[in-house]
Structures are given as C-alpha cells and as structure tokens.
Amino acid sequence: MPAPQTADSGLFVFSKELFRRWTYQVFAPGVLLREKYNAFRELLRFDDACLELIAAIEDIHYGQAAVDWARVVHLARRLRISVEEMVARLTRLSPAHHLDLPEYAKKVDFYVQMALDVPAGDMAPPFVVPLPEVAGDAARAGGKAANLARAGRLGRVAVPPGFVVTTGAFRYFLEAGELRPKIDRWLRRVDLARPNELAEAAAEIRRLILGARLPDEVAGPLAEAARALAVGPDGEPLLLAARSSAVAEDGRASFAGQYESLLDVPPDEAATAYLRVVAGKYAAKAITYRVLTGYADEETPMAVLFLPMVPAVASGVLYTRDSADEDAPMAAYAVPGLGADLVGGATTPERLALSRRPPHILLDRHTLDAPVLPEAAARKLAALGLALENAFEAPQDVEWVLGPAGALTVLQSRPMAVEGAPAVAPPPRPDVPPLVVGGGRASGGAAAGTVRFAATVLDVADIPPGTVLVTPTLPPALARAADRLAAVVAVAGSRAGHFASVARELGLPVVTGVEDAFHALAEGAVVTVDADAGAVYPGRVASLLARPRQNRPSEGSPVAERLGRLVPLIAGLTLTDPASPDFAPSRVKSLHDIVRFAHEKAVTEMFSLVGPGARGLASARKLKSHLPMTMYLLDLGGGVFESAAKDKELRPDQIRSAPMWALWSGLAADDTPWPEGPPITDDTAFDQTSGGIFASDSKHLASYAVVSDLYAHVMLRFGYHFTVVDALCGPAESQNFVNFRFKGGGAGYEQRTLRLSCVRRILTHFGFTVRTSGDLLDASLARVPEHLVQKRLAMLGCLLAATRLLDMRLSGEADADAWVDRFLARTDR
Structure with missing residues (x-):
C-alpha cells in the first residue's frame, strides 16, 4: 500500500513534474506537445464520464429514475474517481498553475462522502431478547415487534408471548459472512426500469443469504429460545410463527406483505426459518417497495419476531378509522380460521362497521355466508382498537385472532394510511356510459x-x-x-x-x-x-383525471433527504464565467464546479501558444465570421489550406477539414435559423447569467476545434449550454463516425429537458442512436458513407444554431411539437 501523500511529498511530486516539463520544453518540445495533447484527450474522456455520472444522479434526484441507494453510492464513487483523474490530468497539462485545486477538491469530496454516509448501526449482543423488553425500541426490534410489545404493556390488550432476534444479529450475520459488499454489488444494479435485472439481483442475494452459515453467537440463543417458546402452559408442544420485523416496517411505510413470514415452524427449524425471513428482505417485491418509499437497505435491517401459533376460530383486520372523517366508523374485516387469505388479497371477507364511540354499536354487516365475527366480539375488538389508537396517537391497522374460548389476541398494530373521503367529481359526459359499476x-x-x-x-x-x-x-x-x-x-x-x-x-x-x-x-x-x-x-375521462394526485411516496423519505444534501455538492454549478476573478479553485462548491474549472483551464492551456514560434504544433487561430460566436481552430495537419499556413486569423473558406467544413456550412447557411436573443439591453450581463452564446472575443469564452483533413473535434460554448462534436469523414465508410454531446442550458431543469426531447426526436429522425440522462444527451452515427456524414454534420450545424436559447422559449409540450415540425420541414427539403 503506498504511503499517504503529505504536503512535502506533494511539493516534491510537483517540483519533479515541473522540472521534467522544463527539460522537455528546452530539448524536446515535440515530445512535450504530444504528451500535453494526450493528457488533454484523457482529461476530455474523464470530463465525458463526469458529465454522464452527474446527469445520472440528477435523474435519480428529480424522479426520472428509481434505483437502490447502493447505485447512488456507486455512481458517486465513480464520479469522485473521475474528478480526481481530471485534476491529475490538469496538473500534467499545467504543473505550474492551479496548485491549490487538489486541496479544494479534497474538501468537496469530503462533504460528498458525508452526504453519502448511512450510519452503520449497532451489532452488539444480546442477539435474542424477550418480546416485552423491546417495547417501543424499533431500532433494535423493528417496527412490528416494538409496536406489539408496547401494545402488550397497555394491560387490556392481550398479545402472545414471544422473542425477537434483533437487528444487531442481522448486522452481525452479514458481517461474519462478509455478505454486505456482495449484497451491495447486486443492489447497485437495481433500477426499477429494468425489472429483469432486479429479479436477477434479488435471486442472487437470497441465494447468498440462504447459503450462508448462521454464526453460533446467534444460532445458539435462537435455538434455546425457540425450544422454550414451543412449550404451552400445560406442557403441550407448540409450533411457532416467524414474522418479519424490519426497521421502518409498520412505521412511515407499512411494508405490508412485502417481507416473508412463516407459520407452523417446528422449534428445531427456527434457524432455517430465521434465514428465510432474512432472505425475504431481498425479494423483488420488497426491494421495489423499499426503493419506491425511499429507504436505503442499511436503513431497514431485519429483526425476526417469533410467536407461538395461536388457535383461531376467526381472524382478520380492524381499521380504527377508515377515512379522514373523525366520526367515520371503524371497519372490521373477518374470515374463518387464520387470515392468510385475507391479508394476501385472495378472498373477499366479511365487513363490519362499528361506531367509534362506546359502546361501539354494530352499524352494518356485509357477509357472503353466515356471520364470522360475533357482535359481542366485534364490539370488544373495537374497544381494543380505540385503546391502541389512543396509545399510539394515530389511527391503527390491527391484526387480530379470535380464539376458541372467545378471547381476542392482537398479533400486530401499526399506523395506517388514512385516505380522505371519496372524491366528489363532476359526472362524466352523458355519452360516456361506464363499463363497470358497483366495485x-x-x-x-x-x-x-x-x-x-x-x-x-x-x-x-x-x-x-x-x-x-x-x-x-x-x-x-x-x-x-x-x-x-x-x-x-x-x-x-x-x-x-x-x-x-x-x-x-x-x-x-x-x-x-x-x-x-x-x-x-x-x-x-x-x-x-x-x-x-x-x-x-x-x-x-378528463373530468375524473383532473383531480390532484398524491405526492410521490419517496418525498420526505431518508433517501430524498440525503439526495437533497448530496445533489448540490455533486451537480451544483457556481463557476459560470471563466473570465471572472471568482473562477478559481477557492470558489468551488461542488464536483461539477471542479469538472467545469478543470475543463476550462485545460482548454485554455491546450490552445495557448507553445513556446517561441509554437514549435511542434500549430497554434490556435481565430476564425473570422458573421456568426454570433467566437471560435478558434487548432490544426493538427491538413485541416486548413496551405495558403493559410501563415495567416494569424482564418476565414471559413480556408477550412480544408471535411467534417469541420460540413459542420460550419450548417452553422453558417443562409437559411439557418439563428434566433434573436431575448430583449435584454445589458448583453454582457446576460451572457454571464443565461444560456446565451458568449459573444466576447475572450478565448475563455470561445468555442474551439481541433481539426485535420478527415477529423474534427469541436467544442462549442453556448453559455450554460455546451456541445461537443467528434467526427471522422473520409472515403473509408467503415471508419466514419459522428459522436455528438449536448448538455445544459440557462433555464430550469424541466425546460432544459424539454429542449433535450426536441433534439432527441430530430436526431432519431435522422438515424442517430440517442441516449439521454437528465439534461445530457449523447448521440452517435457510424459506418455510413462520406456524403451522408457531411449531410448529417450540416444538419447538426443548423440544429445547434436553432437550439440557441430554445430552453427559454419553450413553454410546454405543444411548443416543443410545433418547433420540431418546423425544423424537420426546413431540413428535410
């Protein structure tokens, strides 16, 4: 393992790099220039990777992608590495400048890591504890067990005896089997848009858990507690129930039915049942629900609640308040025997409505056959439910069992999501008769x-x-x-x-x-x-669909809160004006700022004059034109006509590079729709604060092109919006390609993505393969004839001109559709 780098060692490395550069510049400038260009190309590669990763994390934050938190951590780690590589390449390009950038980058990276952190939690023994000892302790026993133990302390609510295998045991089990890194490698692949990959990840994680050995420190106390619990009051043998009780279960989110619970477990199979319930944490449905409700895997450690099986004449669920109306009746749902079919949604139960106020009068009963729940038991159940609601200070969803002797036992009590009263909407038009009624x-x-x-x-x-x-x-x-x-x-x-x-x-x-x-x-x-x-x-039916929809369940969740802290540190952009004195390492506040700074300074370094006479490489020269933009060209050989070799500035007609000329022909065509900027009198301020094209002659604000006879790499600066075109255009069809990148803008996120959708539709129309993420678009075209590459590059030039400030002009989908139609009508001619 290399020794940590101190300030002195960093200074030594810097001095060594500077001396090497000075030696090359004096004795072998061509070698230095090649190395400089290679470092620049590598920096651009990492710049591409950073922008893709930033866009992917923004997609998650803005709700365009639903993924596991492990994927966010993975994307952020890749981004941090890529940013570090960009800083290293900038140092290679310009070792005597920006000496404080690495230190400021480390500070931002430290805050990013803090925002990513999820507390590890405790794994200390005892790993098996009696149920009464965990009353209200959801961190150790999970929501279900903690609530049930608390209900048992009320005195008037009967709950079964039992014990809990704690969340600490779960963490210890993962640690002892070195399972956490393996689980995270699968979870980082979870994206709800790719259900097949989710199913594969879920299956592999469950296989890992079921194939792991339960440590003796957990297995021993579990076996002993199971044997003791499986003996009834008269010494009769009992079977057990092993029930999930994860942290966050039966809390803000119910996780209802998403985890696995087992019935009729012999006591000598308690360890196997424990592993099955833990593995149920990673069922595809459970992972999906957890992602949708905004929890990281580490925030939902699994405890397992063991209870004796309770004889049941009837069982079911009680909702202590079935609507937002405080005077609404209680609703009891009942089925004969055990209630697995009821909660599993496989049967239609008996439904009883009971008044909330004592003596809890039976108001209504809907049953398919004979009554299931006697009225006296129903009224007693309502009284228990009201006691639980008062104790937990919230409406409760209560799972109950009625025994042979008429005794009621509570198996579960959790907060319930209370809906408002059914919406009263204007009736549909008379000419829209319903297909279904009475549901x-x-x-x-x-x-x-x-x-x-x-x-x-x-x-x-x-x-x-x-x-x-x-x-x-x-x-x-x-x-x-x-x-x-x-x-x-x-x-x-x-x-x-x-x-x-x-x-x-x-x-x-x-x-x-x-x-x-x-x-x-x-x-x-x-x-x-x-x-x-x-x-x-x-x-x-528009009148029905006009009702307001419920907020996303992830809003206000732990993941949403962490993303709210993380995204500004990753994607925020405060370094917007390269000509400003504030465009400095001391002003960086995000990884995006570091990426922007490194890219801008690398471009400046790459396109500056290199030594007296620019030995070894032609210097960048300004391209004079009537367009509202500034561009510099760097000729690698054959990119301009020989007659222009000594000219300090270039005219468009002196461009010899086939792809560059094709792109420029589209940008400068007479009918290219360069839009007017908005009516702002202070154009300089507008250029610094909006998505307009920078019109200044400053090289800091200019666009650049690296060209040869058949190749062009073009970076177009459009204020907050930038594009990159990379193209090879020659007689060898198999080698030809066009790569295109488009990102950013001065408007809000929704307007930027609306403009991006216009660009995507147009590029798809012209045969490009397109991929978008957030406000980033990548498109490619490959293995096409030379004349088609030229036509597509000309179209790109026209498209780039037409999209200037488009994000600020689009007000909705209708505007976007009309704009695309107008553009295609012009360019398809």
Whole structure:
C-alpha cells in the first residue's frame, strides 16, 4: 500500500513534474506537445464520464429514475474517481498553475462522502431478547415487534408471548459472512426500469443469504429460545410463527406483505426459518417497495419476531378509522380460521362497521355466508382498537385472532394510511356510459391506462408503464409492478389486504369485487378507473383525471433527504464565467464546479501558444465570421489550406477539414435559423447569467476545434449550454463516425429537458442512436458513407444554431411539437 501523500511529498511530486516539463520544453518540445495533447484527450474522456455520472444522479434526484441507494453510492464513487483523474490530468497539462485545486477538491469530496454516509448501526449482543423488553425500541426490534410489545404493556390488550432476534444479529450475520459488499454489488444494479435485472439481483442475494452459515453467537440463543417458546402452559408442544420485523416496517411505510413470514415452524427449524425471513428482505417485491418509499437497505435491517401459533376460530383486520372523517366508523374485516387469505388479497371477507364511540354499536354487516365475527366480539375488538389508537396517537391497522374460548389476541398494530373521503367529481359526459359499476374502493383516486389481463402477463417486464391491470385477486407481489401500474381492477380482494395498504401509500387506484372484470373490459383498450366510485369508463375521462394526485411516496423519505444534501455538492454549478476573478479553485462548491474549472483551464492551456514560434504544433487561430460566436481552430495537419499556413486569423473558406467544413456550412447557411436573443439591453450581463452564446472575443469564452483533413473535434460554448462534436469523414465508410454531446442550458431543469426531447426526436429522425440522462444527451452515427456524414454534420450545424436559447422559449409540450415540425420541414427539403 503506498504511503499517504503529505504536503512535502506533494511539493516534491510537483517540483519533479515541473522540472521534467522544463527539460522537455528546452530539448524536446515535440515530445512535450504530444504528451500535453494526450493528457488533454484523457482529461476530455474523464470530463465525458463526469458529465454522464452527474446527469445520472440528477435523474435519480428529480424522479426520472428509481434505483437502490447502493447505485447512488456507486455512481458517486465513480464520479469522485473521475474528478480526481481530471485534476491529475490538469496538473500534467499545467504543473505550474492551479496548485491549490487538489486541496479544494479534497474538501468537496469530503462533504460528498458525508452526504453519502448511512450510519452503520449497532451489532452488539444480546442477539435474542424477550418480546416485552423491546417495547417501543424499533431500532433494535423493528417496527412490528416494538409496536406489539408496547401494545402488550397497555394491560387490556392481550398479545402472545414471544422473542425477537434483533437487528444487531442481522448486522452481525452479514458481517461474519462478509455478505454486505456482495449484497451491495447486486443492489447497485437495481433500477426499477429494468425489472429483469432486479429479479436477477434479488435471486442472487437470497441465494447468498440462504447459503450462508448462521454464526453460533446467534444460532445458539435462537435455538434455546425457540425450544422454550414451543412449550404451552400445560406442557403441550407448540409450533411457532416467524414474522418479519424490519426497521421502518409498520412505521412511515407499512411494508405490508412485502417481507416473508412463516407459520407452523417446528422449534428445531427456527434457524432455517430465521434465514428465510432474512432472505425475504431481498425479494423483488420488497426491494421495489423499499426503493419506491425511499429507504436505503442499511436503513431497514431485519429483526425476526417469533410467536407461538395461536388457535383461531376467526381472524382478520380492524381499521380504527377508515377515512379522514373523525366520526367515520371503524371497519372490521373477518374470515374463518387464520387470515392468510385475507391479508394476501385472495378472498373477499366479511365487513363490519362499528361506531367509534362506546359502546361501539354494530352499524352494518356485509357477509357472503353466515356471520364470522360475533357482535359481542366485534364490539370488544373495537374497544381494543380505540385503546391502541389512543396509545399510539394515530389511527391503527390491527391484526387480530379470535380464539376458541372467545378471547381476542392482537398479533400486530401499526399506523395506517388514512385516505380522505371519496372524491366528489363532476359526472362524466352523458355519452360516456361506464363499463363497470358497483366495485369496491380498496384504494382511492382516478387514473387512465391500457387494460392488461394478469393471465396474459407472465412477468413484470411484460407490463408496460401505464397499465390498468385486471386480476383475479390482489396478492402482495403486485407491489413489484407498482411503478408500472396506473390502476388495478380485481375480481376478489378487499381494503384489508396487504396490497391494498401498499396501493393507498403509493396513491394507486384499486377497485375490488368486480366479478365480471375479465368480460366487461377488453384487453388493449384505454380506460379510466374511478376507484372512489368503484367504476371504470371507456377512454380518458378528463373530468375524473383532473383531480390532484398524491405526492410521490419517496418525498420526505431518508433517501430524498440525503439526495437533497448530496445533489448540490455533486451537480451544483457556481463557476459560470471563466473570465471572472471568482473562477478559481477557492470558489468551488461542488464536483461539477471542479469538472467545469478543470475543463476550462485545460482548454485554455491546450490552445495557448507553445513556446517561441509554437514549435511542434500549430497554434490556435481565430476564425473570422458573421456568426454570433467566437471560435478558434487548432490544426493538427491538413485541416486548413496551405495558403493559410501563415495567416494569424482564418476565414471559413480556408477550412480544408471535411467534417469541420460540413459542420460550419450548417452553422453558417443562409437559411439557418439563428434566433434573436431575448430583449435584454445589458448583453454582457446576460451572457454571464443565461444560456446565451458568449459573444466576447475572450478565448475563455470561445468555442474551439481541433481539426485535420478527415477529423474534427469541436467544442462549442453556448453559455450554460455546451456541445461537443467528434467526427471522422473520409472515403473509408467503415471508419466514419459522428459522436455528438449536448448538455445544459440557462433555464430550469424541466425546460432544459424539454429542449433535450426536441433534439432527441430530430436526431432519431435522422438515424442517430440517442441516449439521454437528465439534461445530457449523447448521440452517435457510424459506418455510413462520406456524403451522408457531411449531410448529417450540416444538419447538426443548423440544429445547434436553432437550439440557441430554445430552453427559454419553450413553454410546454405543444411548443416543443410545433418547433420540431418546423425544423424537420426546413431540413428535410
């Protein structure tokens, strides 16, 4: 391992580099210039990588990409390395300048690392603790166990005995098996837009966990506690339930049905059950839900709650308040026996409405066959629910069991997402009769999309975004597709199911009890689902879709808060004017600032005169033209006609480089639509604070081109917006290419991305392969004939002129569509 670099060692390296440069400049200037140009090209390569990574992180921050936090950490690490490499290349280019940049870059990097940090958490024993000892201690026991233990302390609420394998045991298990780095390598691949990769990552992580050895420090106390819990009050043997109890579960987010819980576990199989529940943390549906609700994996360590199996005559769920109306009745959902089918969304339960005020009168009962929950038990259940609501100071979702002797046992109590009253919307037009009426409101709201039948959807990847899914039941696994669904229409299921809870958190409309759903709705048809009214209409019904939608579930989440701190340190840009005295290392506040500074100073260094007579390489010369921009050309050989070899300035007609001339012909064509700038009288100030083209003759604000006879690398400065064109244009078709990069602008993020969509559509029309991320676009065209390269470069020149300040002029999608149509009408002629 190399020794850490001290200030003295850094000075030695700098002095050595400076001496080497001086030696080359005196005795071998050609070698120095080649090395300088190689360092410049490497710096540009890292500059490209930095801009891609910044754009990818901005995409995540602005909600355009839903990924695991491990991916953010991975992208930021790659960015930090690339920034460090840029600084190193700038030092090679200009060893006597910007000596303080590395130190200021280290300070920014330190703050970035702090913003990325997620506290590791405790892994100290004891790893197995009795349930009563963890009351309210969600950090150690997870939300489910902590809430249940707290409920047991109320005295009037019966809860089973049990014990918890703590979150510390989970962390110790990962540490002992060296699993955390392996898990993170898979999680950083998680992007909800790529469900197949998510499924692969989930499967591999579960395989790692199930194949790992449970440390003796956990396995021993677990086995002992399981044997003790499996003996009933009269000495009879009992089976156990192993239930997930992760941190954040049953809290701000419910994680309802997303983790695995096991029933009827023999005590000698407790260790195997523990590993299965831990592995359930990494099911594809659980990862999807965690990403959508904005938690990092480290923020949701898994505790496991072990309880004895409780005999059940009936079981179900109680909602202590089923709407935002404080006088709304309580709602009890009941099924015979154990309630797995109820919470799993596979059955339609009995529903009872009870008054909130004692003595909790039974107001209504909907049952399919004979009553399941006796009225007396229902009223007692309502009293328990109200006690829990008062204790937790929030409406509660209570899971309960009714025993053979009529005793009620509470298995779970968690805060519930309370919806507002069903929206009262203007009725659809009389000419829009509903396709479905009389459905149940499992999760409110309205949305439109294309009907897909669950029977024909074999995988999440087969579900296009904007799908209205028609399904026989509401299994919790549907949460894995939540980001792709517009709405759900189900034959069976209820508000009491786990997926219904998740849907309410995510703002996803769900209608249940539609027995003829597969006949009333046609696959492939566009429909509008009004879950508040339990109806489905053909087409898009504007009056229903005009209702305000619920905020994204990730807003205000731990990940959102960290991104809010991280993104300014990564993507913020304060160094905007290279000619300003504030354009200095001491002013950098973000990695983007460092990238901008290194790029600008590298360009300045590369295109400055090199020694007396510019030995070894032609110096950059200004290109004189009528265009509202300043450009300098650096000829690598054959890029300009020999007659211009001694000219201090160049005219466009002296350009010999085939790709450069083609690009310039588009920029300077008589019909090229160079737009007028906005009506601002102080043009200098505007150039410094907007996305306009800098008109100053300063080389700091100019565009540059490195050219040869067949090659051109062009960097066009458009204020906050810049572009790079890299092209080879010659008779060898297999070698020809055009690479194009477009980023930035002076307007807000939405306007910049709107302009980017215009550029993308035009480039796609002309055969380019295009990739966008945030406000960054990359496009390429390869292996095409020489004449086609020239035509496409001319089109690019016209496009670059036309997009000047376009981000500030576009007000919406309609403007963008009209602008694209006008451009294509002009250039397709």
